[in-house]
Amino acid sequence: MPLALAIMLFTIVASGAIGVTAAKLKVKALRADTYIVAGRALGTLVYFLNAAAAIYSGYTFLGGAGFSYKFGAAAIFMWATSLLGYVVGYITAPYIWSTAKKNNLLTLSDYIMWRYQSKLLMVLVAIISVIFNVPYVQMQIRSVSILLGISSGDTIPALHVAVFSFLLVVLYVFLGGMVSVAITNVFFGALMLATMFGGSLAVILKYFGGLPGLYSAVEAVSPQHVTLGLKSEAWFISTVIGTALNFWLWSTRIQVLYTARDVKVIRRGMALLSWYIILGTVWITHIGLATRALGLRLEDPDYAFARIVNLAYGDIALGLVAAGGAAASLSTAAAILLDQASSTVRNIYEPLTRRRLGDRELVYFTRILIIMYSVISTILAYTQPSLLVDLYLLSASGVLQLFPALVMGIFWRSLSKYEIIPGLLTGEVVVVYLYKSEPLGVVPMMWGLLANISVLLLLHVARRTGLLKAIHQLNSVLKLHF
Amino acid sequence: MTTSENYKTKKFEILLCLLLFALWTIPAVFIDKPEIKVLGIPLLWFYYITLSFITSLVITLMYLLDER
Incomplete structure (x- = not known):
């Protein structure tokens, strides 16, 4: 078995073991708030790494380098998305968290119900959140599949193994809910940061001696890649504004917000997460340029990070990067599954059936839906692989329409x-x-x-x-x- | 709304937020000039790398100076 594949698989199995153990340790009583928002008990470090792992997916990890490889400086929009997102989060999230804590809210749609007292709006927001997240989970399976293909040299059926990895995630989300997700994400979040920062910096220093050398090399090969020329300025500006405003409108992220112990943890988390971008996304964006400057030919732009690290430092480095990518993908999938399932039960099933579920019933139905949504995502990963990016863009656009309801409604x-x-x-x-x-x-x-x-x-x-x-x-x- | 909340956003935080949105968007039209370099880095990249640090610093300082 190739060394890179062995490292990646070891990481996936280890994360599954951590998740299952966490479920055994922490989830003894089946309380809904323990299962869905980790009892609102997370301190700064766990909250920060859980949020980082849940927010940054395979899309950032592979797509960051891939986008700059294809479109050059236009990829800077990704820095703005997160950094401005944290500024917006700093001024709005404490209010949302304290409202949720006081009124025992567990989902984004719960908050909308509390704010507008409208069951119709609550169901609408839940449907939008659940449907637009389906392709996002599917995308994570595909990302793991790409990484497995690269690290194995295409010697294994990558999609089957990716689905197996995904089922491991489903198992620990099913057993431990947000507690398992958060504890596993501490491991994932740290691994992602180490590989994004370490991998990118090592490659840039080895081939270009630093950033000035990298930019000169890119200008010699493809001058347009150091400018915004491959996309229009109007595209750049509208994307920065749209994606930054959209940052906290994903219901998964709101649910992760609810896990914080207090408002101070939220504010400190925003500050720490902003430095996560400086050390992670900013560097990974430069990897696309490095790949372009070295003239590497890629089957797909998203292969940029893995291919260049393999070229520079061999199998072990590729294994670590692939493990980091798998971590990014699986951690996001875990958080989304839990959010989709709990939103469906609380904000669609309960109002439509006019039933008020007790804690045990709520957890029971959420678990059933975790299985159901994982089956849907698996089927889509096999049958509709080409729809991924298109559906993601549609999802982001659809979710942004919740901005007036959530953010403007605060002020x-x-x-x-x-x-x-x-x-x-x-x-x-x-x-x-x-x-x-x-x-x-x-x-x-x-x-x-x-x-x-x-x-x-x-x-x-x-x-x-x-x-x-x-x-x-x-x-x-x-x-x-x- | 069934319960009123005590947590209030400060005005200067909203103003800072609007200022940062402006700094991330409007200058893009004027600074995309690869022939101008600062420390060997094209102006556009230098500006956004610096602005990334500034944005993170602003959030960190807001947290450190916040007495709530």
């Missing part, structure tokens, strides 16, 4: 469900309609948000000025006479 107290629901639906329709097109170079998610906020403002003005009441009265009069 704008008179905002109500009567403005939010029509705005949200309009935004989603625009995003689907503009799918794969970029009018004026601006990404669809921003057009969707613009339409969403415009409808919301119009309705707000109409409601405040009594226009809607007047229309309603006119309608009644017309019905009476005709």
Whole structure:
């Protein structure tokens, strides 16, 4: 067995063992808040590494280098997404956390229900969150499959082994819920940071002696890659704004937020996570440029990081990077599965069946749905592999439409469900309609948000000025006479 | 809303947030000039690497100076 593959598989099995052991140690009583948000008990270090591992997926790990390999400086948008995301998180997350703690909220949709007192909006947000996360889990299976293929030299059936790894994750999420996810993610988060920073720095120093040497080498081969020229400036600016605003709208991330012990842990976590970007994503973005400068030909841009590390430092380094990539993918998949399952039970099943589940029942149904969603993601990974990136972009656009409901609703107290629901639906329709097109170079998610906020403002003005009441009265009069 | 919350965001935090959004977006139009280099690094990359550090520092300082 190739050494790189052995290291990667050892890491996956070790993480499974950690997750199962954590479940045995911590989840004795089946309380819903213990199972779903780790009893809101995580201190700074565990919270920080759990959040890092849950937020940064195979998409960042492989896609960061892949995107800069393909589009050069446009990949800088990834730095902005996270760093501005943490600024937004610093000013909004403490409020969301303290509200959740006071009212025993477990999901993003729970928060929306509390804020707007609308079951319709709660179900809508839960459906959007669950559906748009399906391709995200599927993408993690594919990322592990790519890494297995590279580290084994394509000598094993990579997709089958990736699905097996995924089932290991399902096992510990099923047994231990967020406790297992968080403890495993401490291991994953640290491994990811070490491989992203260490791997990238080692490659840049070995071949280019530092950043100036790297940029000169890229300019000699492909000058456009050090500029924004491969994407338009309008694309860059709209993507930075859209993805940064969208950062805390993923229901998985809100659920990870709820695991913090107190507000101080959240704020400290935001500061630490911002340095995680400086040490991780910023460096990994340069790996795409390095691959381009060395003239490596790749089957797929996402292979950049693994291929260049293998070239520079051989099998052991490749094994460590592949293990880090697997860690990034599996940790994100674990957090999403738990969020999808718990959101479905609490925010779709309970209101539709008009049943209020006890703690044991809630955990029981969540476990059943963890299995169900893992089966769906596995089937999609086998049957629809080419849909991944497209669906991810659609997911990010769809999720951004929750911005007014979650973030604007914090500062704008008179905002109500009567403005939010029509705005949200309009935004989603625009995003689907503009799918794969970029009018004026601006990404669809921003057009969707613009339409969403415009409808919301119009309705707000109409409601405040009594226009809607007047229309309603006119309608009644017309019905009476005709 | 069934329960009122005590946690209030400070105005200067919102202003800093808006300023950082502006710094990450507007200058992109003017600084994409690979012929201008700072310490051997193209201006665009130098600007965004520096801005990344500044953004992280701002979040860290907000936390350190926060008395809540």
